Amino acid sequence: MKKIETEEPELISIQEPYEYKSILTRMSKHYRIYTAGTGKYRAAIIITNSNIDAILISKLSDEDTVALETIYEGMSFLAASMYFDIDDQIQNNLNEMFKLVRFAKEGRIVIAVDNNARSKTWHDAKTNARGRKLEEYLVSRHLHIVNEECYRPTFFNSIGTSNIDLTITNNNLLGKVSEWDISNEDSLSDHNYIQYTIREGGAEKQNINYRKQGTKL
Numbered sequence: 001m002k003k004i005e006t007e008e009p010e011l012i013s014i015q016e017p018y019e020y021k022s023i024l025t026r027m028s029k030h031y032r033i034y035t036a037g038t039g040k041y042r043a044a045i046i047i048t049n050s051n052i053d054a055i056l057i058s059k060l061s062d063e064d065t066v067a068l069e070t071i072y073e074g075m076s077f078l079a080a081s082m083y084f085d086i087d088d089q090i091q092n093n094l095n096e097m098f099k100l101v102r103f104a105k106e107g108r109i110v111i112a113v114d115n116n117a118r119s120k121t122w123h124d125a126k127t128n129a130r131g132r133k134l135e136e137y138l139v140s141r142h143l144h145i146v147n148e149e150c151y152r153p154t155f156f157n158s159i160g161t162s163n164i165d166l167t168i169t170n171n172n173l174l175g176k177v178s179e180w181d182i183s184n185e186d187s188l189s190d191h192n193y194i195q196y197t198i199r200e201g202g203a204e205k206q207n208i209n210y211r212k213q214g215t216k217l
Contacts, residue, residue, distance in 0.1 A: 009195070010049035011070070013081035013112035015165075017044045034068060036061035042083040054079075060103055065096055067103070075200045077108035077173055086116035090130045094137045101141050101170070108173035110198070114165050114191070123149040124163045144174050146196065152182040155191050165194060176200050 017024050024033055024044060032047045034056050043066045047054055053071040060067040060080075067080045080100050084093040093115070100109060118124045119131030122145050127135075138145065146167040147154075153161035169177055176198050183193035 010047065010052060010072075011079060012046040012048070013066075013079070014044045014046065015081060015083040015112075015114040016042050034061075034066050035063075036066055037063035039063045042085075043081040045079060045081050057103065060099055064093075065100075067100055075176075075198075077110060077198070078104045080109070080111045080113075082111060082113040082115075084113065084115045084117065086130075090115075090117060090133050094133070097137070098141070101143070104170065106172065108176070109170050110173055110177070111168040112165075112194070113168065116164050118162050118164060121145065122147045122163050122166055125161075138168065143168050143170055146174075146177050146180050148180050150182045152184060152192055154182060154194060165191060167194060167196060173198070 014024075022041070024035070024041070024046075030048075032054065034045045034047075034054070035041045035043075036056065036058065040063060042064045045054075045066045045068055047068075047070075049072070051072060054068045057067040057069060057078075064083045064085065065080060066082075067078060070077060070079050078100065082093070082097065084090060097111065097113075100111065115130075115134060117128065117130035117134045119127045119135055121127070121131070121135050124131070137143075146169055147163065154163045154165035155161060167177070167180060178197050178199065180194070180196040183195055185193060
């Protein structure tokens with residue numbers, strides 16, 4: 001994929017990837033691709049940097065959640081990609097997120113999620129019931145939304161726009177995340193690319209949350 005080749009992201013979180021016969025397509029065999037479960041994958045993580053150590057946490061992962069313990073140049077954090085089904089009760093999704101937070105304990109965590117929930121808190125035009133529940137949950141668990149206000153939305157279609165894709169972290173990683181942005185590059189999808197950087201002690205990791213539908217990667 002051109003964006004991977006030109007910008008060289010090292011850890012990529014995906015929701016609703018394009019797959020064929022349970023295999024993510026259009027992806028180099030040199031990359032490590034993490035998925036879980038036996039049904040249709042709606043979450044995945046791809047690592048392009050061979051120097052990043054990563055272990056899939058099977059007990060926390062399924063078709064809609066992929067969780068990895070990652071270590072790179074002495075820096076460790078739990079990285080997760082999640083998809084919240086709009087037809088499911090959001091409380092079920094929050095229960096899965098709580099498992100991630102509980103596993104991380106006092107460690108660092110970053111979650112890239114398509115939450116299908118709207119809130120002015122993350123710079124959307126309105127707040128709906130799902131958004132209010134997610135707001136309350138994040139406050140109760142001391143989690144932070146990294147999203148910054150941008151003239152580009154994370155999601156758009158013929159009906160309208162919204163910001164339903166979030167980057168979430170905890171106190172221990174918040175100060176390490178910077179340069180959050182919604183890319184202006186055409187994603188060939190109704191979701192835009194999100195990119196941000198995690199740094200500590202000179203080590204730099206460029207993370208891009210690719211969220212595309214249908215023609216994913």
